[in-house]
Amino acid sequence: MALLNLWSLGHFLQWGIIGRVFSIGWPLFFALSIGWEILELFLPYEFTSEEWSNKISDVFVNAAGFYLGRFHKDANEK
Numbered sequence: 542m543a544l545l546n547l548w549s550l551g552h553f554l555q556w557g558i559i560g561r562v563f564s565i566g567w568p569l570f571f572a573l574s575i576g577w578e579i580l581e582l583f584l585p586y587e588f589t590s591e592e593w594s595n596k597i598s599d600v601f602v603n604a605a606g607f608y609l610g611r612f613h614k615d616a617n618e619k
Contacts, residue, residue, distance in 0.1 A: 544598045548588070552599050553606035560610025567607075574603040 556574070559565070578596045581589040 545602070546561055546595070549602045552602045555605040556603045556606035560607040561613055562610075570576065570604075570607050574600055574607075 556570070559597060560570075581591075581596070
């Protein structure tokens with residue numbers, strides 16, 4: 542499997558929207574983002590089967606999306 546895939550785009554967009562719309566902080570973001578990746582280890586679905594490198598890259602993609610969503614929100618509030 543690739544380090545980035547189509548699901549990565551979904552992660553990026555999802556967290557970008559969450560960062561833009563909701564007022565959550567970084568600690569909650571990391572808890573939800575990492576928590577989901579851990580939950581995927583136990584879910585019996587095909588889409589949750591991926592290599593560890595992809596799980597780790599998902600967290601970085603999530604963080605990039607969340608950062609850009611928050612940055613865009615903060616820039617518009619000033």
